[in-house]
Amino acid sequence: QVQLVESGGGLVQAGGSLRLSCAASGRTISTYVMAWFRQAPGKEREFVAAITRSGGSTYYADSVKGRFTISRDNAKNTVYLQMNSLKSEDTAVYYCAAEPGWITSRTTNGYTYWGQGTQVTVSS
16 A cells, blocks of 8 residues: 655745645555645545646646646656645645546545645735
8 A cells, every 4th residue: 555645835925835745655656546635624625636647637626726736756656736826715734645546536535545634824
C-alpha cells in the first residue's frame, strides 16, 4: 500500500500563492489516480482536483478552476497543488488521496489512501 505525506501549507494573505506537495512512499504512484480534497471547519470534505495516472488529464472543482493547478512527477513519486489567487474561503485542511486503477473520482469514497492533511489559512 502507499503512504502519503502532505507539506507546504501555511498562512498566506488573500491573493497570495502556496504550493502543496504530497510525497508518496511504499509504492510507485504511477499506477494510482491522485487527488486533492479539502475540509473546512464544520464542513464536509470536498473535492478540489484530480489527475490521471499519466498526468494527461486533470479535473477541478468549479470553485478553484483557473486558480489551482494539480500536477504530478511520477519519477519523484510526488503530486503537487499550485494554488494562486487564494481567497479566505480556501482556508481548510488539504488532503492528498490516492486510488489504484484508472477511475478518476470526485468523491471521497473513490479513494482508498489518504494523507494526514496540511493546514492552509488565508487571511483577508
